[in-house]
Structures are given as C-alpha cells and as structure tokens.
Amino acid sequence: MSNAPSTPHQHTGHNPPTGMDHGAMMHGHSSKMDMGGHNHHAMMIADFKKRFYVVLALTVPIMLLSPMIQHFMGVSWQFTGSSYILFALSSVVFVYGGWPFLTGWLDEIKAKNPGMMFLIGFAITVAYAYSAAIVFGLQGMDFFWELDTLILIMLLGHWIEMKSVAGASKELDLLVQLMPSDAHLVTNNVTHDVKTDTLKVDDVILTKPGEKVAADGVIVDGESYLNESMLTGESTPVKKTKGDKVIAGSINGNGSFNVKVSHSAKDSYLSQVVKLVDDAQKSKSQTQLLADRAAKWLTIIALLTGIATFLYWYLTGQTFAFAMERMVTVIVICCPHALGLAVPLVVAKSTALSAKHGLLIKNRTAFENSRKITTVVFDKTGTLTIGKFEVSKIISLHSDVDDKEILRISSALEQKSEHPIATGILQKVKELNIAIPTAENFKALTGQGVEATVEGKEVRVVSPGYLKENNLNVPDSYQSDETETVVFVIIDNQLAGYIALSDQIRPESAGAIQTLSENHIKSILLTGDNAKVAESVSKTLGMESFIAEVLPHQKLEKIKELQAHGEFVAMTGDGVNDAPALAQADIGIAVGSGSDIAAETAGIVLVNSNPKDIVNLILFGKATYKKMIQNLAWATGYNVIALPLAAGVLYHQGILLSPAAGAVLMTVSTVVVAINASLLKVKV
Structure with a gap:
C-alpha cells in the first residue's frame, strides 16, 4: 500500500516513521469527514490493480525470452535482437510497474527516513541496472524475469493489502455515512428540504418515520422511539418525547417529531466522534512507537545484511549474478512492511469499533494500558x-x-x-x-x-x-x-x-462487578453519600470495599493512596466534580457525558453510564493489545527465519529462495497481519 505515484507522502502533516507510509496513509486518507480521502484511497487501489495487470501481461513474453527460463525448459528461442526486445519489455515493467516504489524510494531519501520503499526501490534498481549492463556487453546472465516477477508480486501484495487496510477503516466510514445529507426544515409551518450542513442553531427540522435524525437538538413536538445503537452501543430503542435530546444519526422508529437544532453539523455529537476517532487513529501509543523503532532497525539490518551477503558470496568465488541475486532477495524479504502495519491496522480497527459501541478513546496509551488495571474506582451515583x-x-x-x-x-x-x-x-x-x-x-x-x-x-x-x-x-x-x-x-x-x-x-451493575472480580480486578465504591447507603450498595453488588462521605477534592487523595499501594487505578466519574480524581487516576473514564464528549480530563469517554461498558472496555483493551503483540511477533518472527534462507545459509543443502519467493513470503506476512487485525471484535 505504497504512496500513490502522484502524491508521495502528503498524507499526514509530517513524515511518518519507517514502515508507516501505509499506516499513515490509511489514517490520513480513509477517515476524513468529507470522504475525499476515501475516494483517494479507492483510486490508489485501482492504480495498483491496473499496474499489476499490465505487468502480468508482459510477464509471459519476458519469461519466454529469458535465457535462464529457456535453459530450464531445454529450448532456445534466441534470435537477432531478442535480448533488446527483452530489455525493452523489462524497461516498461521497471518504469511503469516499479513507479510507486521508485517514487516512494525518492521520498524516503528526501525525508532522510529510509523504510520499505527505500528497500524495494533499491532492490529493483540494482537488478535492472545489472541486467541492462549484461544486454550491452557485460559477461553474465541477466535476471530480467526475476525483476519482473518481483515487481508483479509486490504490486499484487500492495493491492491486496490496501484492500485489507480499507476494511480496517470501514467502521469509521460507516460512522461518517450515518450523517444524513438532507434535512426537512420547517419555517412558518411549511417544510422544505435543505442540506444538513446549512442548518443553524434554533432551526426546527422535521424527522419522519424511518429517517435518520439530521441534527442534534431537542424535541419540540411529537414523540417516537429512536435507535441510537450505532452511536451509543445501546441496542434497545429509546423513547423520546417533547423536551428530550436527540443525537444526529440516530434512526427514527414509526413516530414523527420536530427537533429544535442545538448546534450546527460540524459541532454535532457525530462529527465530534468522527474527529475523535480520526485523531485517536493518528495518535501514537507506546506500542506504536516501539513498532516504528523496530521497523527502523529492520531497514538498517536489511541493507547491512544485503551488502554483507553480496560480499560473502562474491568473495567466496560465486558469480557476480548469484551474489547480486542473494542481495536483492535479502533486501526484499527484510522489508519492514508487516512490522510497519502490525500496530496501525489494529489501532484503526479498535478505535472505530469502540466508537460504534459507545466507547470513545481520546488517549491511545490509556486504552492500551487498560489491560494493566488492578482496581476500578466507581463513583456511585449515575454509574452503579x-x-x-x-x-x-x-x-x-x-x-x-x-x-x-x-x-x-x-x-x-x-x-x-x-x-x-x-x-x-x-x-x-x-x-x-x-x-x-x-x-x-x-x-x-x-x-x-x-x-x-x-x-x-x-x-x-x-x-x-x-x-x-x-x-x-x-x-x-x-x-x-x-x-x-x-x-x-x-x-x-x-x-x-x-x-x-x-x-x-442499575440492573447491569452486579454482573459488571462479578466479571471484574473474575478477571482479578478489584472494585471500590467512592461516594459522597452516607456510609450506610454506600455499605449497602457495595455489599449488594459484592464489591471489594467502599469509601463514603468524601468531598470531590478528597477523591483525589483516595486515588493517590491506592496508587501508593501499587494499584493501577481506573477511575470512573461524571467528568465534572470528579475531574481532579479522573486526572490523577492511571486511566480516567468519564461516564454518561452523552453529547458532551469534551470530558477533558478523561482518556476514555463512555457514552452510556452502563458499568458493563467499563468491563467491555477493559476486556477489549486486553484483546487489542494481544492482537498488536501477535502481529508484532509474527512480523518479527517471519524475518528471523526468512532472512538467513534468503542469504543462502542452506545453499549447500540445496535450499535457496529466489527474489520472487522472497516477495511472496513478504506479501503473505503482510496479509496475515492485515487479516489478524480485522478479526478483532468487541465482546458485548
């Protein structure tokens, strides 16, 4: 999923680290509110597809004209000028098929940030230059057919992988599509259709049965049941009557009602969620930074191993062509491609999935750290x-x-x-x-x-x-x-x-507390209420302990005490009077903030006040982290095994990987990472 030929590295405002061109591109493109990025992404997929088919068509004549293939088949179709035809066809493959990789290579050199494109660009240029020299008089055997199959497989791999990546960001596009484009504006009892983005505060709009609500607001007339599941994760339709707030994007049942618009489309709950998800997908957690560093090192290792491999074989008496082929294979196999995608794909998938289930991640590191939680401190009123x-x-x-x-x-x-x-x-x-x-x-x-x-x-x-x-x-x-x-x-x-x-x-509270204790996580009740009420609630729910009659500023002290005892504390609160405690906790979870996503001090916002969501969040955080580690382990492990084989460690045992086989292995490793990321699910 490299850079499109025309727009190298304009994806995000900075140059992404090694191996991240595709990840950054994915974030920069397929998750923009105006959907322009989505179209750009689709164009790039189409571009790789077209290049793949052109190269595929040229593969047959290149194969048939290659001396090595003829030698394998025991035939000879050499004729005057055949090597020049082979050279011409291979030049088309190199320039047209290799264009995305060559431009990407130049970008990475400009950015002083060598990565995947640098390695592929380097490998195909070396192979092409050497083979061209053979045609024009250098002694040896060209490997145009290997160059051709290498580019062919690289294009195919990128095409498949871009489609997988597009899938990972699909959930966010679904959120974007929730926003209806038209609204029925009511003025002086006359209804006429307008574009949603022209609505202003205090406009009154009509929502008919089965339609999506076009803007956040308050019902001024009529009533209905609304399905808000795509926004809040709450599966049962909610009854809304005069005076109730409604969220843009929720689906109306069979009543109709008028809504007084409370803010414009760009400030709506849904726009904020999309922006939040987009920001979270772009933000980097500790795990991502670790993967970026690993990809950087892998690039350096690839280049050094490639050069060392070439020198070893050439100086031990092998032909120049053989040594060159080993170098190209090592460099191709070592592309930090899977490693660069291992984390961004899981990030894109998990952030968008969370938003669909009413868990809004504002801080990626907080979300990934949710697996370390040992104690959850609950504010009583409105949560339990x-x-x-x-x-x-x-x-x-x-x-x-x-x-x-x-x-x-x-x-x-x-x-x-x-x-x-x-x-x-x-x-x-x-x-x-x-x-x-x-x-x-x-x-x-x-x-x-x-x-x-x-x-x-x-x-x-x-x-x-x-x-x-x-x-x-x-x-x-x-x-x-x-x-x-x-x-x-x-x-x-x-x-x-x-x-x-x-x-x-709440009916769900007892189950949530039980699941926490099954996962060896303590639950503590922290409330300003009297000790009797607190004791009764904590006993009824089977909680570890309770701290009652505390004022907001004392909550902060209680969190500090727990941390001093070595607990990794998550605090849940309503984000207003609990702000200091939420900020002090290792992970602050603001609950029930509804349309007010700006629960500033919390790393994570739960749209519903349901304690079950807190459990889901922790379990999903664990599952997400597990996926990242699986991907990183796979991406690194594959290199550990494939690299020595490419260098020719088992050459004397008759095992040798060709550049094309190296490209196949690299592609498979990337696709495995993409598929593994797409298997991530929120258990509800």
Whole structure:
C-alpha cells in the first residue's frame, strides 16, 4: 500500500516513521469527514490493480525470452535482437510497474527516513541496472524475469493489502455515512428540504418515520422511539418525547417529531466522534512507537545484511549474478512492511469499533494500558445506580399536615435546587399534579439542607445530620432503610414529617462487578453519600470495599493512596466534580457525558453510564493489545527465519529462495497481519 505515484507522502502533516507510509496513509486518507480521502484511497487501489495487470501481461513474453527460463525448459528461442526486445519489455515493467516504489524510494531519501520503499526501490534498481549492463556487453546472465516477477508480486501484495487496510477503516466510514445529507426544515409551518450542513442553531427540522435524525437538538413536538445503537452501543430503542435530546444519526422508529437544532453539523455529537476517532487513529501509543523503532532497525539490518551477503558470496568465488541475486532477495524479504502495519491496522480497527459501541478513546496509551488495571474506582451515583432519586415514602408526623402538604411545602424550596434529591421531589409533585407555592428568603444551609419562607411559614428541608446538630429528636417512626436517603421537613420549628428517596441500583451493575472480580480486578465504591447507603450498595453488588462521605477534592487523595499501594487505578466519574480524581487516576473514564464528549480530563469517554461498558472496555483493551503483540511477533518472527534462507545459509543443502519467493513470503506476512487485525471484535 505504497504512496500513490502522484502524491508521495502528503498524507499526514509530517513524515511518518519507517514502515508507516501505509499506516499513515490509511489514517490520513480513509477517515476524513468529507470522504475525499476515501475516494483517494479507492483510486490508489485501482492504480495498483491496473499496474499489476499490465505487468502480468508482459510477464509471459519476458519469461519466454529469458535465457535462464529457456535453459530450464531445454529450448532456445534466441534470435537477432531478442535480448533488446527483452530489455525493452523489462524497461516498461521497471518504469511503469516499479513507479510507486521508485517514487516512494525518492521520498524516503528526501525525508532522510529510509523504510520499505527505500528497500524495494533499491532492490529493483540494482537488478535492472545489472541486467541492462549484461544486454550491452557485460559477461553474465541477466535476471530480467526475476525483476519482473518481483515487481508483479509486490504490486499484487500492495493491492491486496490496501484492500485489507480499507476494511480496517470501514467502521469509521460507516460512522461518517450515518450523517444524513438532507434535512426537512420547517419555517412558518411549511417544510422544505435543505442540506444538513446549512442548518443553524434554533432551526426546527422535521424527522419522519424511518429517517435518520439530521441534527442534534431537542424535541419540540411529537414523540417516537429512536435507535441510537450505532452511536451509543445501546441496542434497545429509546423513547423520546417533547423536551428530550436527540443525537444526529440516530434512526427514527414509526413516530414523527420536530427537533429544535442545538448546534450546527460540524459541532454535532457525530462529527465530534468522527474527529475523535480520526485523531485517536493518528495518535501514537507506546506500542506504536516501539513498532516504528523496530521497523527502523529492520531497514538498517536489511541493507547491512544485503551488502554483507553480496560480499560473502562474491568473495567466496560465486558469480557476480548469484551474489547480486542473494542481495536483492535479502533486501526484499527484510522489508519492514508487516512490522510497519502490525500496530496501525489494529489501532484503526479498535478505535472505530469502540466508537460504534459507545466507547470513545481520546488517549491511545490509556486504552492500551487498560489491560494493566488492578482496581476500578466507581463513583456511585449515575454509574452503579441509575442516578435518579425517586420518592419511596412520605411520612407525616402531624395530624394537621398530610403527606401531600409535606410534599407541596418542601417542593417550594426544592425548585430552587439542582440536587438529585430536589429533582426526585419535584418529579413526584409533577406526577401528583400539585401546584408549587413560591418561596421567599431562600437560603442554603451548607451541606445540611435549605430554608425559606413559604406562605408566611418558616420552612426547612434538612438532612438527619441537621437534627442531630440542633438536638432535635428523630421521630420513633423513623426507621432508616440503608438504601434510602431521607430529608426532614420542619415547619415553624416543628418537625412535620420526612420524605425518603432511593436511587435504584442499575440492573447491569452486579454482573459488571462479578466479571471484574473474575478477571482479578478489584472494585471500590467512592461516594459522597452516607456510609450506610454506600455499605449497602457495595455489599449488594459484592464489591471489594467502599469509601463514603468524601468531598470531590478528597477523591483525589483516595486515588493517590491506592496508587501508593501499587494499584493501577481506573477511575470512573461524571467528568465534572470528579475531574481532579479522573486526572490523577492511571486511566480516567468519564461516564454518561452523552453529547458532551469534551470530558477533558478523561482518556476514555463512555457514552452510556452502563458499568458493563467499563468491563467491555477493559476486556477489549486486553484483546487489542494481544492482537498488536501477535502481529508484532509474527512480523518479527517471519524475518528471523526468512532472512538467513534468503542469504543462502542452506545453499549447500540445496535450499535457496529466489527474489520472487522472497516477495511472496513478504506479501503473505503482510496479509496475515492485515487479516489478524480485522478479526478483532468487541465482546458485548
């Protein structure tokens, strides 16, 4: 998959390291939002195909005119000028067939970065120059037919391998294609079709049944079920009604609805994902840098071994032609091609696959290091639990004040608060259609609750801690359920009643924790909630331990403590109040950030808050790393065996590789690496 003849090394903004021309090209081309790169890639595949067929057509006459082949067959078709015809045909093969390799060679010399193209260009030029000298009077046997078969197999190998590479980036193209090109814009109740990229913030668009949502936004009218699986990995369709957010690219069910656009196409969730995947595919992890270094060394070894092989055979009495052929074979076999592709192919495949399953990799090294995780620290609310507090009971302690009144009065205070408990109370009020009174003189009691004046009464909604601190008696009827969070309602200094709320544990949490422990990974609960709730949740889920009642800045200290004990820590949090802890952890995983991919401090973002995704991430990280190592082992191991054979170590035992056989072996090794990368899968 070399550089196209016309555009050598313009793929990325820098010169890729040895053996990376194809990897860099793949990243630079087949994953651009405008799909122009994709077309360029397709053109290059077509170019190699055409060159291959032209060389194939010339192979038959070249073979028939070659003295060595005639000698094998015991025939002689020599005639006046036959060697010049052979020379002319071989020159076409050398220039037209070898063009991609020759231009690539020049690029690598210019960049002072010798790699695969340098080796192939050097090998075919040596073979061609020597054979041409034979035609014009030098004594010896030409090897035009070997030059021809070498170029033929190289073209075929590159063509096959480029197709495999195109496959590795296919997932990203699928993400790009999710974006519908047209949208139905609604203005003054009239609908007309426009291009998606012309949509502006606050435009209203109609989404019909079965169509893809054209832009991120909020439903202003209508409802439907949406399939968001290609974006979030969530397989069940999600019900969306007025006021709900929708993501561009999700597929509508059988309802229709109007969406108010929240940002333009280039800022949409999907565009951000595509950009993120593209950046991650281009970014280099430690493993990639290791492979690049290995490829660099392999190039140097190839050249030195090639020259040493030539000198050895020539100085021990073999013919110049024999020594030359050994040198060419060694250099071809030693191409760091498979090595250069070993990691980039796995990177392209894994990053795009992850995005399809709602795992967005921002930092490649963090992702590859996920295999080292020994402890996962979970933030409770919204990750292990659903994160929605629901009113589980309302207890009145006064005959004058019934349950509804307690709820009505407390809701006046809670409508001013953003806290999940407040949201739970207001949700209940909405369900019961209770009118919320206004609150005056609102004041927050730090860490203990809120107070205000409602309808002339002094009202406080407070935590059990407030009662203890102010020596108020906890009512006899109050039996704290370990999983409930309770707020007390005090009206005019009299305890009127209390409201208990609970946050349900996610159904997937227990399975996720169990899988972690099967993989010998500890799970620890870290929460600002009270110790009783934390203990109950961690026991129910079978977690290793819990750390409760911690403030955001203390979370950072807890992570440091774990690291001091030699743990490799992954922290999951919502990326806002957990930012310091996410940054401190060896791997920061931001969860549930939905459309907000910019969870700056996290190396990995999980689109859903599902704890099962964290397990999938770790297992997929392990699988990805395994694939990289398999590829690197194969690419290096093949050289260790093939190189001595090419140099002629077993020549006296009658085993000798021809340049064409060397090219076949090199191609096979590259294709094995490409196929192995494409077998990577996310287990869900």
